[in-house]
Amino acid sequence: MPANTETNPSVSVSNADLGISSVPAQSSKARSPWRTPHYAMWFTADTADVFADALQTFALPLIAFELSQSKFVAGALTTLSMIVMMVLTPIGGVIVDRHDRRTLMIGQGLGQLVVGALLAVCVATGTLNLPILVLSVLAPGVISGLLGASTDAILRSLIPTDLYAKAQSVREGREAGVGLLSSPISGVLYGLFAWLPMAVAAVISGVGAICSCLLPKQGMAGVVDDGMTGNDGADDGTVDAEASAPGDDVEAANIGSLASSFACDFAAGWKWSLTRRTLPWIIVFGAVINVAFAGLETGAQLMLIARGVSAFNIGLVFTGMGVCSLIGSLIAGRVSDRLATGHIVMLSSLLTFACFVPLVFDSGYGTVLVCLSLIGLLLPSLNASLFGFMYGRTSEDMQGRVSSVFETLVGVFGACAPFAAGWALQYLDGGFTIVAVAACALGLAALLIAALSPIRDIPTADRWEEYVL
Template identity: 30%
Template sequence: MSTAPTRLTRNRDYLAWLAADTSWQFGSAVHGFAMTLICYAVTGSYAQAGAIATVSTIVSMVVMVPGGVLVDRWDRRRSLMISGALRMVVYAAAATAWWAGVLTAPLLYAVGVASGVVTGLFSGASDAALRSVVGTADLPRAVASNQGRDGAVSLAAPPLSGLLMGASYALPFLTASIGSLLQMLCTRRIRADLRPRHDRPSPGQDTWHQEMLAGFRTILGSPLLRRILPALILVNAGLNALYTGVTLILTGRGVPAWRIGLIDSVMAVGMLIGAVLAQRLISRVPTGRLVVTIFIACTAVLVPVALTQSVPVVLACFGVLGLLVPAVNGAMGGYLQAIIPDELQGRALAAMHLVQMTLPGLMPAAAGLGLQHLGAGPTMAATLILFPAAAILMATHRELRALPTPDRWEIGTVEP
C-alpha cells in the first residue's frame, strides 16, 4: 500500500529534482521558440526551417524506445548528467558558430539531430527518477505541480527568447546551454538512490529486442492501461486538431498574431492556477471519480470552441481547460507511474509517449486538409467526435471509476 502524503516543499530531493528538470525545460523552451526563426534567418527558406524541426522530432521518436531501455538499465542520475552534458555542448557549439559567422544549414540540421537524439534517449530519465524522490502518495501532487511549472515556462520562455534574439541569435542557444549546466548541478544535489530497483530478474538477462518490447507488453498486459491509452490518444489528437484549426481559421480572418498567441497565454495562466487547486482535489477526491469527471468537463468546455471561433469564446474555453489539466494529468500521470514497476519505468513511459505522439502528430496536417477541402464548419465539427469518445472510454471502465485516493493505491501492480 502507499504511504501517506507529505508536503513536497519539505522534500529536499524533490526540490532539487524540480530545479534540475525546470532548468533544462526552460532552456529548451527558449531555444525551441527561437530555433525555427533562426533556421529561417540562416537559410532564407520556410521549407528548410520546417524540415529541421521535423527531422529533430522524427529522430527523437525513433530513439525513444531504445532510450527507455537505457533509462531502465543505467543509474538515472548518470542519464541525467550525460543528457545535461550533451545538451550543454551542442547548444554552446551552436552559439559559438553563430558568433563566429559559420552557422550554416548543415550545422543547424546537426543541432536538430543531436538534440533529437538526446531528447529521445534520455527524456524519460527525469520522469522515471521522480518516483525515487517522492513517495507514491505524493506522485500525483508532484505531477500536478509540474503542470503549473510548465504553465510558467510557457508564459516566460517565448517573450524572453524574443528579447534575447533581439540582442543576438546566439543567446537562445547559450541560455539552453546554461539551463543544461544547471540541470547537472541540481541533479548532483539529489541524495536519493536513483538506480532502477530490479524486483524481478535483471533486464540484462533479456536481449535488447526483448527489453524494447517490454514497455509495449506492459501496456498491452493491463486492461486498465489498454483502456486509458486510447482515451489519452483521442483527447490529445482532438486538442491538436482543434488548436490547429482554430489558429488557421483566426489567421484566415485576419486576426492579429498577438491575439491568437493569447490562447497559449490564457491556458498557461489557467494551468498555474489549476496546479494549486489540483493539490486539494487529488488528495480528497477518489482518482477514478476525479479523472472521469474532468474528462467529461473538458468535452463540454471544448464544444463551444468547435462551434464558434469567436476570440473571446476561444480564450475563455482554453482558460478553463488550463484550470482542469493539472488535476487530471496529476491524478492520471501519478497513477500510471505508481503502478508501473520501477525497473520498467523508462521502457513503459517511452512506449506510452511514442504511441501517444503518433496520431496526434498527424492532426495538424489533417486539420489543414479538412479546412482546405471541407471548410471550417465540417472540419471543426469532426473534432467533436474525439472528445466524447475519450470520455466514454474513461467513464465506462469499472476499474478506472473505482480507483481510490492516492494514499490507498496498490503500487507496482502491472506485469511486463
C-alpha cells in the first residue's frame, strides 16, 4: 500500500511568519525536547500531577477500607471514580479545546490540592465520614475527566512535531519511574500516618499548579491554525468567530459563536477523529492490544493469588515490568529516530505476541515473570512512536477532543478486560489458559491491523508531517 502523503504548503509556514514567538517549525531531529522553551516546566507540572495521582490512588482504597471495613466498598468506590472519569472525558475534551489550557492545568492542580488537603485533615482529625469519603473519591475522577486532557493538549504548542517521539519516550521513562517509586513511598507514608500520603499529594499538586502558572498562555500565544486540519481534507466542524467576522460585525460573530456551540464541538470532535485515514486504525489497534494486555495482566495476578503465591513475589512481577519499561524508555527515542513508526508498531506487536504464546503452555511463576517483564520492555518504543505520531499530527485546536475520543474508546474496552479475566478464572476450567489464548488471539489481531492498515506506512518522526493522520 503506497504511503499517502500531503503536499499542502501551509505546513511549512513558520511561527515567525505568523508573528508568534514559539517553537520553530523546521526539522528538529538533532535536538532534544529539553532544549525547547517551557518543556522542562511542562514536564515538571505533568510529573507532579502523575505522582500526586499515584499517591492518592494507593492511599484511597486503604482509607476507604479502614472506614468501611468492607473490601467491596473500597473496590466499588475506586471503580465508581473510574466510571465517572470515563463518562466525563469526552466532555472534558471539548472543554480543553475551547478554553486556555494553562488555566485548566492550574485548575486541575488546585482541585487535586483541595481534595488531598480535605481528606488529610479529616483523617488526621478523625472527622472522616462516608459522605466526605465518597466526595473525596469521586472528585479526582471529575477533575481528571474534565481537565485531565489539558496537559497533553498544551504540549502540541510547546514542541515541534518531530520531537514528539522523544518527548513521549521521556514520559514513558517517567511513568515507569513513578510506578516503581510511588507505591513504596505511599506505603511508607501511610505506615507513619494514614493522612500523610494525601497531605504529600496535596503539596505536590500545589507545586504542579505553580509550574503550570509559569507556562505561556494556551501553550504559546494562543491557538494558531497550522493547516493540519485542512491538509487532512476535512473541517473539524467549528467556526472561528473572529475569522468569520471581520471588523466589529457583531451579528456575524454571533453566528460563528452559535456554530461553535458546545454540542457542535462535541459532535465535530468525534466525527473528525473517526473520519481520518489513519487515526481510526490507531484507535482500533490501541483498543485491541490494551484489552489483550490488561486481561492477561489481571488474569496472571489473580491466578498467582489463587495459588497462594506471596504478595512479595507477585509484586516482583510488576517490579520486573517497571524495570523493563524504564530500560525500554531509555532506548525508545533512538529507536523512533532510526526506524519508521509503522515498522516499530509491527515489530513491537510481533514480539508482544511472542511473549503471550508461552503462557498458553506454561503458567508457572517463572514464565509469568519473564513474559510480562519482556512485554514491559517493548511498550515504551510502541507508545512513543505511535502515540507521538497521533498527537503530533493532530492540529492544536483538536488536541483535547482527539485525546478524549481515544481514551474513551480504548478505556471502555480495557475496563472490561479485568472483569472478563476474573470471570474466566472463577467459572471456567483452565481459566488462565483460556485467558492466555484470548490474549494471543487479540495480539495476533493487533499485528494484522498494524500490517494491513495505513499504520504500516507511517514514516520516521522527521517525516511525520508528510503523512496523513
